[in-house]
Amino acid sequence: MPKGFDMTFSLKALAVALGLAAGAALAPAPALAAGEAVKLPDVRFSFNGIFGHFDRASAQRGFQVYQEVCANCHAMHQLSYRNLREIGLSDAEVRGIAATVQIVDGPNDEGQMFERPGRPSDRFRKPFANEKAARAANNGAYPPDLSVIVKARENGAAYLYALLTGYEDPPADVTLMEGMHYNKYFAGHQIAMAAPLNEGQVEFHDGTQASVEQLARDVTQFLAWAAEPELEQRKAMGVKIVLFLTILGGLVYAVKRKVWADVH
Amino acid sequence: MASGLHKSEVSNPVLRWIDARLPVVTMMQKEYGTFPTPRNFNYFWNFGALAMVNLLIMIVTGIFLSMHYTAHVHYAFDSVERIMRDVNYGWLLRYVHANGASMFFIVVYIHIWRGLYYGSYKAPRELLWMLGVVIFLLMMATAFMGYVLPWGQMSFWGATVITNLFSALPLIGQDIVVWLWGGFSVDNPTLNRFFSLHYLLPFVIFGVVFLHVAALHITGSNNPLGIDPKGPQDTLPFHPYYTAKDSVGLVAYFAFFAILVFFFPNMLGHPDNYIPANPLVTPAHIVPEWYFLPFYAILRAVPDKLGGVVLMFASIAILFVLPWLDTSPVRSMRFRPLARPFLFTWLVSFFVLLYCGGMPAEEPYVTISRVATAYYFLYFLVILPLLGRLERPLPLPESIARPVLRGGGPLPAGAVGKPMEKA
Numbered sequence: 001m002p003k004g005f006d007m008t009f010s011l012k013a014l015a016v017a018l019g020l021a022a023g024a025a026l027a028p029a030p031a032l033a034a035g036e037a038v039k040l041p042d043v044r045f046s047f048n049g050i051f052g053h054f055d056r057a058s059a060q061r062g063f064q065v066y067q068e069v070c071a072n073c074h075a076m077h078q079l080s081y082r083n084l085r086e087i088g089l090s091d092a093e094v095r096g097i098a099a100t101v102q103i104v105d106g107p108n109d110e111g112q113m114f115e116r117p118g119r120p121s122d123r124f125r126k127p128f129a130n131e132k133a134a135r136a137a138n139n140g141a142y143p144p145d146l147s148v149i150v151k152a153r154e155n156g157a158a159y160l161y162a163l164l165t166g167y168e169d170p171p172a173d174v175t176l177m178e179g180m181h182y183n184k185y186f187a188g189h190q191i192a193m194a195a196p197l198n199e200g201q202v203e204f205h206d207g208t209q210a211s212v213e214q215l216a217r218d219v220t221q222f223l224a225w226a227a228e229p230e231l232e233q234r235k236a237m238g239v240k241i242v243l244f245l246t247i248l249g250g251l252v253y254a255v256k257r258k259v260w261a262d263v264h
Numbered sequence: 265m266a267s268g269l270h271k272s273e274v275s276n277p278v279l280r281w282i283d284a285r286l287p288v289v290t291m292m293q294k295e296y297g298t299f300p301t302p303r304n305f306n307y308f309w310n311f312g313a314l315a316m317v318n319l320l321i322m323i324v325t326g327i328f329l330s331m332h333y334t335a336h337v338h339y340a341f342d343s344v345e346r347i348m349r350d351v352n353y354g355w356l357l358r359y360v361h362a363n364g365a366s367m368f369f370i371v372v373y374i375h376i377w378r379g380l381y382y383g384s385y386k387a388p389r390e391l392l393w394m395l396g397v398v399i400f401l402l403m404m405a406t407a408f409m410g411y412v413l414p415w416g417q418m419s420f421w422g423a424t425v426i427t428n429l430f431s432a433l434p435l436i437g438q439d440i441v442v443w444l445w446g447g448f449s450v451d452n453p454t455l456n457r458f459f460s461l462h463y464l465l466p467f468v469i470f471g472v473v474f475l476h477v478a479a480l481h482i483t484g485s486n487n488p489l490g491i492d493p494k495g496p497q498d499t500l501p502f503h504p505y506y507t508a509k510d511s512v513g514l515v516a517y518f519a520f521f522a523i524l525v526f527f528f529p530n531m532l533g534h535p536d537n538y539i540p541a542n543p544l545v546t547p548a549h550i551v552p553e554w555y556f557l558p559f560y561a562i563l564r565a566v567p568d569k570l571g572g573v574v575l576m577f578a579s580i581a582i583l584f585v586l587p588w589l590d591t592s593p594v595r596s597m598r599f600r601p602l603a604r605p606f607l608f609t610w611l612v613s614f615f616v617l618l619y620c621g622g623m624p625a626e627e628p629y630v631t632i633s634r635v636a637t638a639y640y641f642l643y644f645l646v647i648l649p650l651l652g653r654l655e656r657p658l659p660l661p662e663s664i665a666r667p668v669l670r671g672g673g674p675l676p677a678g679a680v681g682k683p684m685e686k687a
């Protein structure tokens with residue numbers, strides 16, 4: 001029996017098996033059945049890919065969109081104002097942004113709670129005191145916290161962009177429930193959030209035209225950063241480590257060959 | 265040398281002093297230096313060492329995560345996000361730990377497959393094999409409880425579904441579930457005990473791994489031919505031959521691991537676990553981690569709840585008696601032309617189950633799961649016992665050294681003499 005034969009045979013089987021396993025693991029099983037998912041539009045972002053990085057200007061515009069639009073309903077309680085330095089805002093800008101909100105602090109020496117202007121170390125202010133208040137203001141629907149929303153959806157960034165640009169008139173055979181809006185990409189197509197973005201809704205400091213697509217793109221960029229602020233560091237480190245391991249692998253393999261040279 | 269001391273051959277005086285009183289150096293030298301190892305291992309024999317490394321990685325990253333993690337229903341989810349954002353390299357710790365669990369199962373599944381294919385479970389290695397199955401069970405318990413800790417939607421609902429399985433037991437089922445939960449639903453007491461056990465079990469695993477390796481060093485390793493080494497010409501000292509070969513596998517393993525951690529850290533996880541646990545909202549589909557899917561599919565293949573639970577546990581328990589179900593004296597499938605295709609079909613059934621486990625419990629997946637489940641058991645309970653009697657195995661080689669040396673001619677003197685000199 002030639003030695004090579006069955007080893008390659010079983011290694012091949014293993015490769016096939018691993019392929020199958022990966023296929024099974026990657027199959028978007030859970031999302032699918034939830035409402036015949038529609039194919040997402042093919043958008044690319046600067047943070048995709050091995051060398052992905054955040055587009056600072058876009059993320060800053062995205063923050064402006066969040067602050068002026070989404071923050072009326074959605075909290076982002078994992079973030080502090082100081083984190084905004086990571087997308088290129090200066091210390092002074094961050095302090096200015098934080099100071100625009102009033103934060104409840106205390107108790108003071110008299111035992112009273114009091115309001116004060118925000119500081120960079122404060123978490124993003126929540127629009128509602130609690131879930132009940134949020135539901136009461138939104139027809140009973142709950143606007144989820146957006147801190148990690150990009151990690152919390154299959155294909156997060158592409159989905160978010162699709163969702164924000166996916167509002168349209170319902171097809172003739174669909175009757176919307178009270179207070180619901182038709183969205184191509186939302187599971188079940190009926191969403192309690194009215195189309196949040198409208199052309200020209202935000203006046204960008206850098207003069208960028210605020211089309212709905214542009215607004216959606218920028219706020220997606222911002223929310224992708226918010227969900228994975230470590231992404232740039234992670235990918236850069238990954239490239240170095242994989243390169244290092246490739247070289248090390250070559251060396252170790254050479255050593256192994258040398259050690260085994262006298263055996264076969 | 266005083267009587268009562270071990271006769272150490274270590275030359276370094278300090279090590280020698282220690283070795284004479286506690287012969288750890290001699291032991292390491294014997295078990296990992298000169299340990300006679302079959303000369304014909306292929307790369308499948310890397311996976312035991314990889315599993316050991318993986319366990320150590322889990323323990324080290326786990327200890328550091330525990331320094332920052334808060335086991336409380338109100339804080340657990342946020343504490344994990346704090347680790348990701350505010351702890352230095354916390355994202356790395358967590359992604360290595362989370363993906364390390366997947367790597368662990370990939371490695372161990374391949375390790376088990378190696379055992380199935382080359383008959384490593386057969387005499388005299390039955391106990392070694394059974395200890396391996398114990399490790400596998402403990403790993404499953406550990407990973408299940410670990411997945412509950414970040415307290416996302418899948419954590420909560422996975423824990424609810426799996427612990428609820430025990431309610432299928434007649435009479436005492438409900439009481440057991442309440443006892444497991446520490447209350448009337450999965451809640452803070454559940455999270456606390458899962459954290460405690462999740463910290464404990466890996467050390468239990470470590471202990472069983474020690475026994476597993478101790479048993480291995482009594483029987484010696486199996487090899488791709490499945491025949492026993494007949495003498496020194498059939499073996500090589502573990503070091504440097506297999507330390508070198510294991511290092512190659514280790515680097516490849518790290519590369520694969522690194523690609524997952526740095527470029528696809530959430531690919532094997534479920535996005536719903538980034539939604540904080542909410543007892544009032546049931547996710548559309550509750551799916552366990554990928555490595556549980558084959559067993560989850562078996563569970564759901566049975567229309568009766570108790571039946572499903574029994575069959576699911578049986579699918580693993582059957583591995584304990586495998587050494588006695590397989591009646592063939594030939595270990596390696598290389599020499600079992602009839603059994604081999606049946607084993608590969610079994611592998612296919614395993615992957616089919618893995619796939620179906622991730623699909624909704626509806627047609628055609630239910631029927632497919634049933635067929636695959638039937639074959640999974642048929643292979644162990646009927647095919648293997650029968651084949652041992654019916655099959656005519658191919659002739660076994662005379663010794664390991666013969667087919668390994670090209671041409672099978674007389675041994676070149678140097679090839680055998682040299683390694684033994686090093687020993």
Ligand code: HEM
Pocket residue numbers: 319322323324325326327328329330333344358361362365368403406407408410411412413414462463466467469533
């Ligand atoms: C057999 C080895 C182990 C396995 C298979 C395992 C598995 C897991 C899994 C699957 C998770 C969930 C990861 C996630 O999605 O976030 C987890 C979390 C965790 N594990 Fe382990 N673990 C092991 C050993 C340990 C040890 C030894 C410790 C402590 C000393 C530990 C501490 C933790 C902590 C604190 C978490 C929560 C943080 C987090 O979710 O990332 N683990 N583990």
